[in-house]
Amino acid sequence: MEDVWMILRQVEPDVDDMNCGELIDGRILDSFSVLELIGRLEDYFEIRISPGEVTAANFNSVRSICAMVQRLRQGE
Amino acid sequence: MPWCSGSDKGSRMAYHTALYLVLFLPAVCLLYQLAGVRFRPWVLLGGSLVFYWCVSGALVLYPLAAVLLIHDVGLWMEAAGKEKDERQRKKAFVWGLAVLLGILVWRKYGSFLAANGNRVWRLFSLEPPFSVVPALLPIGISFYTLQAVGYLGDVWYKRIPAERNVGRLGLFLTFFPCIMEGPICRYGQTGHVLWEGRPITWDNLTKGVQRIFWGLAKKMIVADRLNILVQTVYGKDESYSGVVIGAAACCYTIQLYMEFSGCMDMVAGSGEIFGICLPENFCQPFFSKTVPEFWRRWHITLGAWFKDYMFYPISMSPALRGFGRRLSGKGRRRLARLGMSAGALFPVWLCNGLWHGPRWSFLFFGMYYFMLILLSIGAEPWVERWKAKYPVMGNHGVFAGVQIVRTWILVVIGELFFRAEGLRQGIRMFCSMIRGWRFSQLWDKSLLELGLDRMDFVVIGVMVGAVFLVSVLNERGRDVRQEIGRLPLPLRWGVYYGVLFGICVFGAYGEGYVPVDLIYANF
Numbered sequence: 001m002e003d004v005w006m007i008l009r010q011v012e013p014d015v016d017d018m019n020c021g022e023l024i025d026g027r028i029l030d031s032f033s034v035l036e037l038i039g040r041l042e043d044y045f046e047i048r049i050s051p052g053e054v055t056a057a058n059f060n061s062v063r064s065i066c067a068m069v070q071r072l073r074q075g076e
Numbered sequence: 077m078p079w080c081s082g083s084d085k086g087s088r089m090a091y092h093t094a095l096y097l098v099l100f101l102p103a104v105c106l107l108y109q110l111a112g113v114r115f116r117p118w119v120l121l122g123g124s125l126v127f128y129w130c131v132s133g134a135l136v137l138y139p140l141a142a143v144l145l146i147h148d149v150g151l152w153m154e155a156a157g158k159e160k161d162e163r164q165r166k167k168a169f170v171w172g173l174a175v176l177l178g179i180l181v182w183r184k185y186g187s188f189l190a191a192n193g194n195r196v197w198r199l200f201s202l203e204p205p206f207s208v209v210p211a212l213l214p215i216g217i218s219f220y221t222l223q224a225v226g227y228l229g230d231v232w233y234k235r236i237p238a239e240r241n242v243g244r245l246g247l248f249l250t251f252f253p254c255i256m257e258g259p260i261c262r263y264g265q266t267g268h269v270l271w272e273g274r275p276i277t278w279d280n281l282t283k284g285v286q287r288i289f290w291g292l293a294k295k296m297i298v299a300d301r302l303n304i305l306v307q308t309v310y311g312k313d314e315s316y317s318g319v320v321i322g323a324a325a326c327c328y329t330i331q332l333y334m335e336f337s338g339c340m341d342m343v344a345g346s347g348e349i350f351g352i353c354l355p356e357n358f359c360q361p362f363f364s365k366t367v368p369e370f371w372r373r374w375h376i377t378l379g380a381w382f383k384d385y386m387f388y389p390i391s392m393s394p395a396l397r398g399f400g401r402r403l404s405g406k407g408r409r410r411l412a413r414l415g416m417s418a419g420a421l422f423p424v425w426l427c428n429g430l431w432h433g434p435r436w437s438f439l440f441f442g443m444y445y446f447m448l449i450l451l452s453i454g455a456e457p458w459v460e461r462w463k464a465k466y467p468v469m470g471n472h473g474v475f476a477g478v479q480i481v482r483t484w485i486l487v488v489i490g491e492l493f494f495r496a497e498g499l500r501q502g503i504r505m506f507c508s509m510i511r512g513w514r515f516s517q518l519w520d521k522s523l524l525e526l527g528l529d530r531m532d533f534v535v536i537g538v539m540v541g542a543v544f545l546v547s548v549l550n551e552r553g554r555d556v557r558q559e560i561g562r563l564p565l566p567l568r569w570g571v572y573y574g575v576l577f578g579i580c581v582f583g584a585y586g587e588g589y590v591p592v593d594l595i596y597a598n599f
Contacts, residue, residue: 027372031383032417032453035391039400051389052233 004066007044011037021063024056034059041065047072089130090256090593091342092295097288100127104252105349109276116273120247120350127252128215135214138179139255143246145175146224150231150238150245157234169232173225180221183211188434216255218431222381223249227263229385236264244271253346257339259357259377266354274351284349286557286572291341293575296583297539299335300592302327303584304527310495313505317512320522321505325492330540332491333361335595336375360547365479367448367486378431382424391420410457417453421446436499444490535582 005018011033015023023029029037037059038049047069058068088095104123111119128136149172156164181189187210194204227245230236239245248267261267309316309324316324340357347354357376364370371379390396396419403412429442469475489506496502517523524530546556560571 030368030372031387032413035388035416036413038392039397049392050233051392052235054384054388054392055235 001062001066003044004041004069005062007040008037008062008065011040018062021061024060029059037065041069045069045073089127091253091339091346092292097292100130101346101349105276105281108350111273113273113275117247117271118243120251120270121243124247124250124252124255128250128255131256132215135212138183138214138217139220139250140246142176142179142220142224143242143249145172146227146249147239147242147245149228151240153228153231154238165232169228172228176221176224176228180217183213183217185430185434186211216257219258219260220249220255222260222378222431223263226260226381226385230263236267239263239267241271244268247271251347253343254354257336257343258375259340259343259355260381261355261377266352269352272351276349277351280351281349283557284345284347287345287348288342289345289572289575289579291338291343291345293539293579293583294334294338294341294543296579296585298536298543299331299338300584301528301532301536302331302334303592304532306331306495308527310497310501310505313501313508317508318514319517320526321492321509322488322513323523324526325488325495325505325509328495329488329491330536332494332595333358334540334543335592360551362484363480363547363551364483365476366452367445367483368452370483370487371445371449378428382428386424386427387420390423391416396420414450414454418450421449425449432494437493437496437502440499440502441490441494444493448486539578539582 008015008023012029015028020026020028024034034054038054041047042049049068049072053068053072058064089100090096100123104119107123108116108119125136125140128139149168152168153165153172156162156168187208190206190208193206194208197204227236227239227248231238244267245263247270248261248263251261251266251270254261306324306328309320310328313321337358344354344356355377357378359373359376361370361374364373396416399419400412400416403409403415425442425446426439427442428445429438429440432438432441463469492506492509493499493502496505528536549556549559560568563571
């Protein structure tokens, strides 16, 4: 969780609440930030994120991003 | 281009007409409420098909064919997925997309492609080979095709399972309040809610009717009245220049917003009566500080569709990623970002422009926004540097105001071309506006010779002021409808009657007014 939070802060330094659950719905992350975040997550965790994973449900909070990363690392 | 087999029938059945509001909608509500819970979705489906038949006649076969197609292709993809046969799954997906988009291109762009093909032939002094016959367009083909493609995309990405009930898919694709102007719904959001058969409650009924009347007020008091001025100038643009053309472009922008957002209010209100919450298409777009922000607030469901089903898949394609990584590796991170943005945004805005119709001016409209958004991405480093250097200025309200006005100007220029009957007229009007600009036209009564008198401008001003006030409150997170609902009874009913009488007394209808079709229904 800490790693994802650190990566998110690198992409969007203005996010100051780790428990924010509206990163997409609250328009905190725009589409370019999401793409940058995906690139960094892929490099750091050595995973491949497909366009089908880019949903508000997966990117709305640090927790949901972690869950997605964990799922992809387990190869589901 | 005509949007139905008898456009006269179509305009009579549109959401703002008496036929829809007084006859069709109440009849569907009555049948829906009388039917048992299990049969209610079928009443909605039957009502939707009757609505479509009334507007487009036998062309109802097109959406019905689309329903059967996505039903079968969805199940085909799912079956192939279960057998881990990725090749077959891909084949099904590509086949489904090709048929859906092929029909859209054939019906909507066939004559445009033929006419331009003939032009190319003539360049080589050859006999034009294509016959240009304008095709009748099934109403809402651009909207339901995007919904159908979105459904197939979601099944492809395994966001949702394939739907087995063809009736559910049928209602999702043809639900009568959405078929003419959207919003473009996702199956995961509305597919199941539509099929629940929720009872019509007093609360939903009153809220739905309130929203319908609010939308009606926007369309009839402002949009239809402004149409006179816009029609006058665009119909004979050679006679006008400078401020008059600028005013016509401004008025068209207001007309389009009031009409489209008003129609969306009527659509959302119709859905609300049945307990169905449809996605919002507008979020106070004229408070946007930048052009990209404007497009996140204007026609939201179209922008979101292009983002999810075009922008992300293209941006995340191996080719574009490889290009970005190669440049980033050489330390050109900003250039990589700009290049990747251009690569993904170009097809998105090309399709966005052409989605509105087969015209060069729409293509120009798409490219205009592509360039503006690319410029804003390219200028980001300088803006950030400037903000860091002058933090007080960057965060000042005046700076925000300047940004908002700048966005208005850019949007109005875009709408000037959007409304033009072809790119040639758009360029002519733009040049004439710049060349002939004289501020004296603002007070020399030039604007009062365009079909609207002083009283018309006062009425428009009051209604635009009311919409602006509601937008300010919404922007501050306040729910205006809920607050009106909490007012003391006489005041509350005063507001409701005010809107109702406003429509009756100041609505642009009857003698002296030409009924105005819904603008987006033509797309």
